[in-house]
Amino acid sequence: MQSKQKLMLSALTGLMVLGASASVMAEGETEKCLGVAMAGQNDCASINGSHSCAGQATVDHDAADWKNVPVGTCTQMGGEVSSS
Template identity: 45%
Template sequence: MNSHQLVSSALAAALSLGLGAAATTAHAAEAKEKCYGITKAGANDCANLSGSHSCAGQATTGTDPAEWKYVAKGTCKSMKGMTAEEAKAAMKK
């Protein structure tokens, strides 16, 4: 095998790995949903609904309706979680 073939093979392998990873990441994002009100303190995934912080891991209390976590699609209700609309309504109470 000459060096041109070797480089071409390596490049093709690298490109195929990158495309496969992108497809896997897109599929994983589709299989998740935000579930509000189920996080433990310090275990939220990102910014909360109330705007008091904008980063993951900054929830100060557990089961706060403003805090969310990604869960497998279709499992939020079984965890006693809420949609964003339900969480907003719970925060107004």
């Protein structure tokens, strides 16, 4: 995929999250979503132990890094809901 296409896909994904989060986040219902965090924007430690803090993801969409997202939106964004 070309760089320009990746940028557009990331922008569209972000807009979808913002739109969906407006209603669900008000209720506080979120789920841990693997593989959707952008570099430096993960919410906490990676699941494989490669780092131990929020904001330490080094690549976009690493399957070991996660973000809290509104319930029901993770798979729509191409992620996987974490069972832990």
